[in-house]
Amino acid sequence: MTQAGRSFRSSRIEMTPAAFASEVADAFAGAVQVTGLVQYDHQLAGRPFRLRFAGASLADRLAPAFAHLPCGGTGNGLRIDAWDRASTGVPAPRPPWGIGDYLPRERIRGFDDLRYDVGNGLLSVDRPAGGLLHALDAARVPRWVVRMPFRHLLGSWATRERLALVHAAAVGVDGVCLLLPGTSGSGKSTTALTAAAYGLDFLADDLCLLDPAGLTAYAPYALAKLEEDAFERLPSLRDAVLSTEGGQSMILPPGLRTSSRLVGIAVPRVAGTVGTTWSRSTPREALHAMAPSTLIEGNGGSAATMEFMRELGEALPCFDLALGTDPAGVAENLRELVAACI
Amino acid sequence: MSRFTAPTQRVAHERVEDEVIAINLATGTYFSLVGSAADAWSLLIDGADVEGVSAALSNAHGVDSTVVVADVKILVDDLIDAGLLVQDSDAIALHATLSTVTSGYLAPTLEKYDDMEELLLLDPIHEVDDAGWPVLPVEPH
Numbered sequence: 001m002t003q004a005g006r007s008f009r010s011s012r013i014e015m016t017p018a019a020f021a022s023e024v025a026d027a028f029a030g031a032v033q034v035t036g037l038v039q040y041d042h043q044l045a046g047r048p049f050r051l052r053f054a055g056a057s058l059a060d061r062l063a064p065a066f067a068h069l070p071c072g073g074t075g076n077g078l079r080i081d082a083w084d085r086a087s088t089g090v091p092a093p094r095p096p097w098g099i100g101d102y103l104p105r106e107r108i109r110g111f112d113d114l115r116y117d118v119g120n121g122l123l124s125v126d127r128p129a130g131g132l133l134h135a136l137d138a139a140r141v142p143r144w145v146v147r148m149p150f151r152h153l154l155g156s157w158a159t160r161e162r163l164a165l166v167h168a169a170a171v172g173v174d175g176v177c178l179l180l181p182g183t184s185g186s187g188k189s190t191t192a193l194t195a196a197a198y199g200l201d202f203l204a205d206d207l208c209l210l211d212p213a214g215l216t217a218y219a220p221y222a223l224a225k226l227e228e229d230a231f232e233r234l235p236s237l238r239d240a241v242l243s244t245e246g247g248q249s250m251i252l253p254p255g256l257r258t259s260s261r262l263v264g265i266a267v268p269r270v271a272g273t274v275g276t277t278w279s280r281s282t283p284r285e286a287l288h289a290m291a292p293s294t295l296i297e298g299n300g301g302s303a304a305t306m307e308f309m310r311e312l313g314e315a316l317p318c319f320d321l322a323l324g325t326d327p328a329g330v331a332e333n334l335r336e337l338v339a340a341c342i
Numbered sequence: 343m344s345r346f347t348a349p350t351q352r353v354a355h356e357r358v359e360d361e362v363i364a365i366n367l368a369t370g371t372y373f374s375l376v377g378s379a380a381d382a383w384s385l386l387i388d389g390a391d392v393e394g395v396s397a398a399l400s401n402a403h404g405v406d407s408t409v410v411v412a413d414v415k416i417l418v419d420d421l422i423d424a425g426l427l428v429q430d431s432d433a434i435a436l437h438a439t440l441s442t443v444t445s446g447y448l449a450p451t452l453e454k455y456d457d458m459e460e461l462l463l464l465d466p467i468h469e470v471d472d473a474g475w476p477v478l479p480v481e482p483h
Binding site (some may be wrong): 099105288292310314 | 350363371372470477
């Protein structure tokens with residue numbers, strides 16, 4: 001079967017997911033032969049986290065998101081190997097599935113541990129021995145991936161480690177923090193950066209790593225985003241801008257903290273008022289805000305992740321946070337909320 | 343009569359107060375069951391069959407059992423259609439009881455949330471390159 005002069009498989013060939021993953025790992029090794037190895041050793045949630053890139057092209061794009069993490073760490077932990085075809089000349093192995101096997105949410109029929117982002121040419125392969133990522137072109141990796149690389153791989157690893165990568169922002173004061181869960185557009189990112197601009201601790205604006213054992217929140221990523229019009233209300237953040245593209249800036253938030261004790265959950269919503277208010281809510285509302293967006297948006301969560309989120313809502317005070325337009329009021333209410341939880 | 347299970351690899355579900363939130367991880371859709379529907383779900387997950395669920399709800403609320411049986415059958419069909427339950431014909435139904443009873447009987451229904459439906463859209467694949475991978479869309483200028 002051909003289309004536009006190129007051939008593709010209309011049906012799959014027999015290959016186990018493990019065999020394909022092994023071929024992907026071999027391809028990474030081949031890319032390293034071409035360009036050399038660039039390696040970073042970090043710690044994430046107290047575990048060793050090793051990033052290995054074939055050459056500098058993809059490393060320069062994706063490694064800065066983890067620059068805040070402590071260095072070092074030995075023993076078994078998470079390892080992710082990544083390369084791109086454009087700079088190494090080494091493609092991912094030919095897919096054994098057919099063109100009809102690409103499913104929504106980056107899934108591939110019969111290959112549960114793989115994700116393929118069709119629009120951006122990103123293949124993620126999760127396996128206990130270490131995750132793999134292949135990009136067609138490092139230069140075309142989208143900015144949201146540069147900000148939050150390896151979401152699927154981190155989420156799957158977190159599930160195996162009995163951690164949870166939750167779709168939520170997190171901000172705090174003096175080492176204790178609030179989780180701000182919600183879907184895209186709920187206001188959590190702007191709230192987190194407002195907090196950072198007004199001197200609160202910043203841990204996450206979109207994805208937060210949680211350890212249920214100690215109710216500890218970890219910042220998996222160092223970078224955040226801010227829309228251009230938000231600088232009018234948060235002018236101090238202009239000093240934190242790393243780059244701007246398409247009206248959106250990438251920010252290294254002031255007050256970035258790598259971990260904090262979690263003391264409460266506040267579900268933000270845009271209220272359309274000037275002032276910000278908060279009130280007590282229920283574990284049920286917290287679970288609604290946390291579970292669907294975390295599990296559906298493809299961070300590799302599981303039934304155990306949802307159970308943890310339910311337990312979290314039952315263990316911590318939950319709040320409704322009605323966000324106003326005055327940023328000082330938002331920050332003041334966040335401080336009040338933290339104080340109310342401790 | 344046969345009992346039902348929620349496929350653990352595909353379905354995540356938790357009960358909080360009088361509501362069950364259930365997520366089909368394969369399709370990316372999520373659902374809510376409130377009140378009698380949450381009770382029915384809890385009984386089904388505990389191994390009760392349609393008759394057992396209906397009897398428990400009927401006794402708890404003093405509602406005509408024939409009405410409840412009809413309601414529960416509709417709910418179970420909806421749960422199966424949503425991929426949240428599968429029938430396990432080989433398993434024997436268990437006697438399950440309600441630990442707490444939600445107030446008032448309303449015909450149990452499955453509420454679907456589709457506000458994340460755009461996530462289910464798949465970028466169309468028009469062609470693949472020489473290595474067999476979908477060609478990236480042309481960047482806008």
